[in-house]
Amino acid sequence: MSHIITPAPIRRAVEVKVPPARAFAIFTAEASRWWLKSHSISATKSPIKDVVIEPRVGGRWFERGEDGSECQWGQVLAWEPPPTEKSQGRLLLGWQINADFKYDPSLLTEVELRFTPAGSGTLVELEHRLIERMGERGVGMRDAFTRGWGLLLESFTQHAT
């Protein structure tokens, strides 16, 4: 059996009342305004002060604690802000936090955000995909399985899809 079927990505959609260019800016440049303080990955106990998404491909995505410590989450893979106030935009982030809650540059899962005009507001769609890679990495580090997560996932997802 060699079916390769990946687990379904996480998909979410919300409609917001601001046009795409503002929605994109709030999501990125102004992330510190709304990002939940409890959504901290950092190992230090310092609360989140800022969430930073550097505005360019290759830019870092990280949190900065009130004590000034930085904890990287990943990187910007695609940076496509809406060219006009009411046109489409897209953001692709690499989420590189592993199952042990640590930044791991060799792990790459993708979080894609699409900003589409909807009436006077914006439809914001999120897809977090390739999450099965976290399982592979988590197990690799723990060396918990003899046969590996890959095999498990393969049989798992054949039937889950």
Place this chain on the structure above:
Amino acid sequence: MTYATAALTALGDPTRREIFERLATKPRSVSELARDLPVSRPAVSQHLRHLKEAGLVTDHAEGTRRVYRIDPAGLGALRQWLDRFWDDALAAFKAEADKEAEE
């Protein structure tokens, strides 16, 4: 909280892993699993409970039997954690964006 821990712990036991892999090929009842494995029925039930708590399998009644299958929702604990994470994040984002629109 480490989101994959529950699933990893549940699959750390070789018998549990064996059960999980058998369920991956097709849904089975407790007695079917017990018949094919060198462990007692109560032991199989116990392992299934662990797998269920870790979000890796689900069960449903078929007549008088309880049939187990792998959880089609995804990667169990890991997915649950990420689902919740993004629900919360997008709700906070929406609240902030809508507040601005109403100002």
